[in-house]
């Protein structure tokens with residue numbers, strides 16, 4: 001993108017004035033951001049893939065290269081080439097901006113040769129004193145990987161994206177330069193593996209982040225920086241945090257502590273009580289509250305079901321009580337109304353049909369009846385209350401009832417009686 005305003009123009013111009021990587025920075029990236037190997041042949045002859053030195057090595061695991069002093073992992077292999085890459089960041093300042101520069105190192109190590117990495121600048125974050133960021137970077141290309149860039153493209157103003165955010169959270173060159181304001185707001189010398197862009201933004205805009213950094217409460221700061229939701233948690237429970245800290249409580253597992261505090265609050269516990277918010281054994285306190293919350297949830301569920309049953313019963317009686325006690329017969333088959341919700345469930349269970357579980361007792365425009373031949377229940381019937389026709393007539397397990405026609409005849413003969421009940 002072309003710069004859209006003076007600030008962006010200025011940043012592009014400043015970006016052009018950033019210095020290339022220094023030799024110490026390059027060496028650090030090569031030494032520290034990828035793993036190094038000693039490739040060993042059957043003869044025991046081992047080659048440091050970083051400097052090319054060969055020596056006889058009998059030990060396994062990690063060894064120091066006697067030539068360059070690099071810690072190498074011994075690997076028994078006939079392979080001759082390693083290709084590797086890493087992303088790393090150099091954190092610096094430029095005219096009051098906090099700058100996070102992102103680099104890619106690509107390295108090919110050939111047996112017997114000194115490794116010669118290539119370094120490429122991917123882009124940079126520019127954070128002003130209000131915590132607003134501007135991104136300068138390579139053009140991203142659409143590909144299978146998030147880190148696909150058009151490597152010939154110019155470093156221009158870009159929209160922030162996953163790739164830049166991801167890369168800026170990778171390795172950080174340990175010599176970090178920050179603006180005076182960020183220093184004043186508590187930053188000492190390390191990012192503590194917290195996303196640097198978020199951390200600087202928080203230090204510039206959020207006094208709570210500043211407090212935590214100054215108090216060296218790194219785990220809380222890490223939690224805060226992790227997501228906007230977490231930052232809201234810190235805001236919301238700030239008083240509890242302060243009380244816990246004032247009482248010398250060290251929160252080791254911050255996410256668990258927040259879960260605990262939220263459960264405590266849910267259960268009506270005092271989240272300002274040092275005794276409650278600073279448990280000696282957080283894990284145990286946490287588990288106790290998980291059980292409490294689950295118990296309450298189950299109780300609420302039961303209460304809800306009870307309420308529902310009461311409502312269902314009232315509605316059922318309103319709809320169906322006019323048909324209670326209804327019976328009709330042709331002298332052979334007897335058809336009855338079903339006069340309670342329990343009876344619906346009981347018939348449903350006995351016949352493996354859903355007249356109970358699917359709440360047929362609450363259907364407004366149909367009526368469910370049951371048919372007997374002697375003592376044997378032979379069918380469950382649903383009829384329309386509009387025209388008294390049979391909608392379904394089921395035997396056991398939804399089977400077809402062989403008496404359907406006979407049953408239809410009985411119902412047909414009693415239409416008037418059912419209609420009178422309906423009007424009642």
Ligand SMILES: [Zn+2]
Pocket residue numbers: 048049050051052053065066067068069070
């Ligand atoms: Zn070496």
